[in-house]
Amino acid sequence: MLVISAKSGQLGNRLLLSANFMAFASENNFTVLNPALEEYADFFSSTSQDFLCCYPSKRFSIAGNQFLRKYYYKINRYLAESGRFNTIDVKREQPFSWSNSSITKELKSGTINFFQGWVFRDGWFVDDISNLQKHGEEIRAYFQPLKKYQLNVAKLISNIRSQSDVIIGVHIRHGDYQHHQNGRFFYLVEDYLKVMKSAQMLFPNKKVTFLICSNQKQDDDCFQHLSYVYGNNHIIEDMYSLAECDYIIGSPSSYSMWASFYGERPLYMIRDVNKTLEIEDFVHFYQWQGVFYYNEDWSKSFWEWTH
Numbered sequence: 001m002l003v004i005s006a007k008s009g010q011l012g013n014r015l016l017l018s019a020n021f022m023a024f025a026s027e028n029n030f031t032v033l034n035p036a037l038e039e040y041a042d043f044f045s046s047t048s049q050d051f052l053c054c055y056p057s058k059r060f061s062i063a064g065n066q067f068l069r070k071y072y073y074k075i076n077r078y079l080a081e082s083g084r085f086n087t088i089d090v091k092r093e094q095p096f097s098w099s100n101s102s103i104t105k106e107l108k109s110g111t112i113n114f115f116q117g118w119v120f121r122d123g124w125f126v127d128d129i130s131n132l133q134k135h136g137e138e139i140r141a142y143f144q145p146l147k148k149y150q151l152n153v154a155k156l157i158s159n160i161r162s163q164s165d166v167i168i169g170v171h172i173r174h175g176d177y178q179h180h181q182n183g184r185f186f187y188l189v190e191d192y193l194k195v196m197k198s199a200q201m202l203f204p205n206k207k208v209t210f211l212i213c214s215n216q217k218q219d220d221d222c223f224q225h226l227s228y229v230y231g232n233n234h235i236i237e238d239m240y241s242l243a244e245c246d247y248i249i250g251s252p253s254s255y256s257m258w259a260s261f262y263g264e265r266p267l268y269m270i271r272d273v274n275k276t277l278e279i280e281d282f283v284h285f286y287q288w289q290g291v292f293y294y295n296e297d298w299s300k301s302f303w304e305w306t307h
Contacts, residue, residue, distance in 0.1 A: 001030065001031045001032075001033060001111070001112050001113065002021055002024075002025060002030050002031070002032045002033070002107075002113050002115060003032075003033045003034075003035070003076060003080070003112055003113065003114045003115065004017065004018065004021060004032070004033070004034045004035070004036045004037075004115055005035065005036065005076045005077060005079070005080040005087075005114040005115060005116050006036060006077065006080070006115070006116035006117065007036045007038070007073075008036070008117070009254065010255075011040055011235060011236075011239070011255065011258075012239075012253060012254030012255035012256075012257065012258045013254045014036060014037060014040060015040075015143060015254075015258045016254050016257065016258060016261075017036075018032075018034055018037065018055075018143075019132060019139045019143075019261070020098070020128055020131075020132065021034070021055075021115075022055050022135065022138075022139050022142065023128065023131040023132050023134070023135040023139065024098045024128070024131065025055065025056075026056075026131075026135045026138070027131055027134075027135075031054065031055070031056070032054070032055040033052055033053060033054055033076075034047075034053035034054075034055070035052075035053065035069070035072045035073040035076040036073065037053045038069045038070065038072075038073045039066075039069070041053055041064060041069055042064065042066075042069075042146075043145055043146060043149065043235075043236045044142070044143050044144065044145060044146065045144050045145070045146055045147075046141075046142045046143070046144070047064075047142075048063065048064070048146060049061055049063050050062070050063070050064070051063065051064025051065070051068045051069055051072060052072070055142060057142070076114070079112075079114065080114035080116055085111070085112050085113075085114055086106070086107075086108045086111060086112065086113045086114065087113075087114040087115075087116065088103055088106050088107075088113060088114065088115050088116075088117075089116055089117055090103065090115065090116070090117030096117075097127035097128050098128050098131070099127050099128055129285075129286050129288070132261070132285075132286070133286045136261070136264075140261075140262055143262070145236050145237075145240055149234070149236050149237050149240065150240075152232055152234075152237050153232075153237055153240050153241050153244060156211075156229070156231070156232060156237075156241055157211075157241060157244045157245075159229075160209050160211060160229055163207070163209070164207050164208065164209035164227070165203070165206040165207045165208070166203050166206050166207070166208045166209070166246050166247070167208075167209055167210075167211055167244075167245045167246050167247075168196070168199055168200075168208060168209075168210050168211070168245060168246065168247045168248070168249060169210075169211045169213065169241065169242035169244075169245035169247070169248045169249065169250075169256075169259070169265075170192060170196060170210050170211065170212050170213070170248075170249045170250065171213050171214070171238075171242060171248065171249070171250030171251070171253065171255060171256040171259070172189070172192055172212060172213070172214035172215075172216070172218060172250075173214070173215060173250060173251045173253050173255070173256075174214060174215060174216035187251055187270060187273060189218065189219070189222045190222075191270070191273035192249075192270075192273075193222065193223070193226075194273050194274065195249055195268075195270055195273055195275075195277070196210055196226060196249065197226075198275070198276055198277040199247070199249060199268070199277050200226070201277075202277060202278075202279055207227065208227065209227045209228065209229060210223070210226055210227065210228040210229070211228070211229055211230075211231060211241060211242070211245055212228050212229070212230050212231065213230075213231035213238035213239075213241065213242055214231075218230075239255060239258060239259050239262075240259070240262065240263075242256060242259035242263070242265075243258075243259040243260070243262045243263025243265060244263055244265075245263070245265060246265065247265065247266055247267075247268070247282050248260055248263075248265055248266070248267040248268070248282075249267075249268050249270065250267065250268075250269060250270065251269065251270050252269045252270075252271075253269075256269070257269075257285065257288075260284070260285045261285040264284070264285070265284075266282035266283055266284050267282060267283060267284075267285070268281050268282045268283070269283075
């Protein structure tokens with residue numbers, strides 16, 4: 001049994017982490033428990049009905065609530081740090097992958113293996129993409145949102161499609177990104193506009209509508225020369241609305257990467273706001289490649305996406 005016993009980042013990071021554990025478990029006949037999903041578990045059909053957040057899903061399970069999930073996470077943190085079980089602490093010296101890590105030798109079958117550490121963050125999964133692709137269908141099924149969120153997403157996308165030929169989702173990551181890695185991936189609205197206008201030029205004689213999703217309120221006046229619609233301003237509905245677009249644009253973020261994975265839609269991660277886009281710059285999830293740059297100050301370590 002594999003237990004994800006420590007939280008790593010926010011929604012996108014935890015979904016990518018979960019997906020990698022699930023793919024590995026499917027390949028090697030393990031069960032995964034995911035108490036670290038805690039505050040996001042109630043958004044999804046499978047985990048909302050199972051406070052253990054078990055994969056593969058069990059036939060009989062108990063629905064969770066905020067109290068149960070918080071307690072479940074705390075007790076797993078205690079057990080992981082107690083020294084009574086096999087606890088694997090993933091260090092940050094280099095990107096982790098199941099395929100290239102000696103950590104798999106530390107796994108003990110027939111017992112509980114607790115994992116803590118960032119494990120799969122941003123591009124740390126690139127060496128395991130083949131497993132994600134192989135088990136993608138069941139992973140996406142497991143993380144299908146609740147029906148109410150699906151209906152809201154479907155209504156939004158249907159309304160846009162009724163008056164558009166192409167929908168391009170734009171994830172404007174502001175807020176926390178102003179300070180994340182010293183603002184490396186924080187782009188001004190003017191920067192996003194440059195990229196959006198360049199993307200629009202890829203589809204001459206077609207009606208392009210931009211679906212704008214952001215973690216910070218944006219000024220309508222900035223987008224007045226474009227056809228655009230705002231997302232529903234809901235963490236799950238925005239993510240899964242991006243997954244329904246024809247193309248996705250965003251700064252390097254696991255949030256937009258999950259949308260790309262879930263919807264199987266090509267994503268352009270902004271690295272140069274002055275670049276003239278080509279259609280080949282939009283990359284499907286399974287095609288991502290990159291280089292990891294390590295720094296002793298972990299906050300300065302980063303992935304540079306090469307494609």
